Amino acid sequence: MDPADAYVRLYDALNLTAGSDLDDWDQEPGVDEIALRVCAEILDDPDGQLRDKWVESGLAPRPELLGVLLGLDLVMEAVHPNTDFLDGRSLDYLRTRLEMFGRLNSDETYGALLFRHRHGAGRPFHVPQKLDDLLSLIRIPASSNIHVDVLREADDLPDPGLHPEDDPSVMTSPRIELAQLPFLAEANDLIWEARSLRKRNYYTVQPDSSRMKAHISAALAALDDSGASLAFLPEASLDDDILTAWRDALRTRPDPTAGPTWLMVGTGPVLAHGTRSSRDRRPNRAVLLNRRGDPLLIQDKQRGFTLTPKQQNDYGLRIGEPPPVMRGEYHVQATGLSLIESRYGRFGIHICEDVGWHEMRGAVIAAGVTHLLVPVLAAPIADQGWQEQAAMDLVKEAGTDVAVSNGLAIARTTYEHEPATTLLLIKVPPDHTDDRYLSRDEMVSGHRSPLDAGAEARADALAPRRTTW
Template sequence: MDLADAYVKAYDRMNPCAGARCERMRPEALRVAEQVQSAVERSGGMALPASWLNSPAPSVKIFGVLLGLHQLLLDADRERDDLSKQRRKVLRGRLTRTGRLNTKSTDGALMYARTMCGRPDRVRYQLDEFLPALRRIPENEWRLMQVRRAKAVLDLDASTAKNIPETELTVPLLIAQLPFLADKDDLEWKPQGEDCYRVAPRTDRLEGHIKAALAELDNSKAHLGILPESSLSEDLLTSWRDVMASERRPSGSRLTWVLVGTGPVKSVGPPPCVPDRPPNRAVLLHRRTGKELLTQDKLFGFTLDHDRQHEYGLRDPSRCDLGGVPRGEWIAEGEKLNILESHSGRYAILICEDVGRLLKTGHTLAVAGVSHVLVPVLAAAMHQKGWSGKAAEELARDAGAAVAVSNGLAIHRFIPPEYCASNPCCPAPTLLAATPARARPIQSYISYTPNEVGLPEDLAGIDPREDALTPRCFLL
């Protein structure tokens, strides 16, 4: 039986198994693991005789099979001997073709883990904590994901990232966040029917700033650029691609990927779930070529209630009056979480409200072992203890993901006086970044507090458009 398939079968038989039970079994299971490794070597290095799985579960034997296969599949990524090299070649080929280590003989997926939980636990409480380098994804969870691998020529070209094996945790990566939306007039809001609304960027106000925006991202020395929610349309996407083609990346730039925002875009990505509604779709482009790397449709629309409409200036008859009645977002929701596999990590995008639904989206991210979560939002002034900051902290701590929340200036350019009474001209942060521990020692919860990244206060007097085109950088 194929090694990865044998691992899946053994895991499914062993799970659930409490940490205390696993700890009690572990000494004897390690002796079984050595026998498993010898049996695999004798069979050619890629198969385990099926008889090894003929044992009650949970049992010492099945646990030993898991521990032995865990080490063999991990060794497949290290060039030590001919059998290890062959395993590495076979498994890398599968990952490239299917996004998983196991074959069609078993359901769901087996993937290398790129993250670890950051809770300061002193003992192991679950089976997965004894098998930290692999993630078993059940079929019902696997159907909610779509994994795509970045081609080598389109992957992040950070020198540190290129040398990271997929069996290792990720390293920090410099990102540049650009607010892009300068004020409320950059957006167009409309009521849709009796109980919905639509919001989209004003292309005529934004299209002429894309060249400057790309130049600022290039000059930032970041590898990844990210814009906020509702800053993209079909015409703006075309303009981004045209500018990327006409403006060659400067020799000193390291910019490789740009999340050019979200909006009602259908020209890239899958057809929306219903044809008469637009998606709220995020698009990640390759800087050099303008090629689409990843798209993600917003999974949960946001309801604008009476208070939020007042806060956003949407009871103004001269601009837009949504009537004060609760309105839902008129979009075709996404049905899957799209994941981009890279040398530098495992990437996913959550759009605004999606990161506020962590009971659902957070679980999927944790199961998939996503290492980097990009979160474009359209929101009021952000802060560490707000909804987005709390969500970012939770993902960093419990899922081990690095999280970047990107906002524009369309709602607030300065923190409202009631939240910043001592300084009425305090710039609102447009980037919140929460980073996980990238080492195994016990950490304190405080390690995961989101960082507020905004314009320095001494630059608060600059023109709003210049503000919106000024990158906020952070090592994510």
């Protein structure tokens, strides 16, 4: 029996068992003995298979089945890309499957089985509360609509020379040199339009291509000079023309190896790299490029943002005929989460409103996402604001590091009395272990313009906010 498929079946059989029962079972002497026997037999099998005898008596939850599952969990250590166990050569087919299809299990079982990059969250952990707390792998059900692509080494971030698995007590991944670029400088960088159907009022927003394309060369030069390996822009800073200009600029740089390895060049009504709507709705699509200008990760916005009349007045927006009315975002809504697997962890994107919804954050937790990029189009990021509160839930529950990127299109026109925070990091601090609770000050940091107060808006928008993520 394929050990990864057996893992999925056993996980599904035990998943609804109370954590207290699993805790009791895990401490029975026979469970550890079964786990060690299962692990040894699979590693000794020339085909790397699990003997049918271990599940012949059915999948009713019981301590013996937990022992088999724990044994399968031990076996998978020989498959992990960061290990090179000579005893695990018979399992190389599982590594190949992971590289090709982004999962360890075969088509015989639904959903996906993936490695967990972090074994804890940003809070103390001592007693298992559910099945996942006993395991080092993640089971993603098919109903979650989560897709993972494993990156080729040539597309990955630079090798940090160490791996988070080296010390299981440390919950953080290797640090990433990050640069955030506001890019959007003022209100005229955006085009807002009203849409009205029979029952509802909507809006669309997109960058002014003719204005923004002219700044891509300067933006790329500034990011190259920043020394960052990952750069990202805010929501509403991209469309098809701007995306083409970014790709052309990357392909014609004198030194293609200089500067960021990954660039998340914003979000907007991009029709490339995705399906088209049967109506005139367009996606709000984020695009992450490699240094050659090739897309590595495409993610569409899943939840639209509703603009209230008060917000339209506060932001100085004139959408449609006055007086302002409640307007929903007119776009094609995505129904799934796309992720990329890197040597640094598992990366995903939530566009603005998405990170504010529990059900959306639930998918991030279920998939074991270690790094989440959140481009937004918003008023200046406030202390203890909605982005921070939503991200702190992810840090505390799943150990997910979150980076929020905002532009200056609203901040510079509406809140000129103080410099705006455009980059917000909410993360597990370096070398944190799971023996204490984290404070807000340990998790949250805001980053403003590196320029002097009173800097011209365009210069400010093209000045990278540089930090370590």
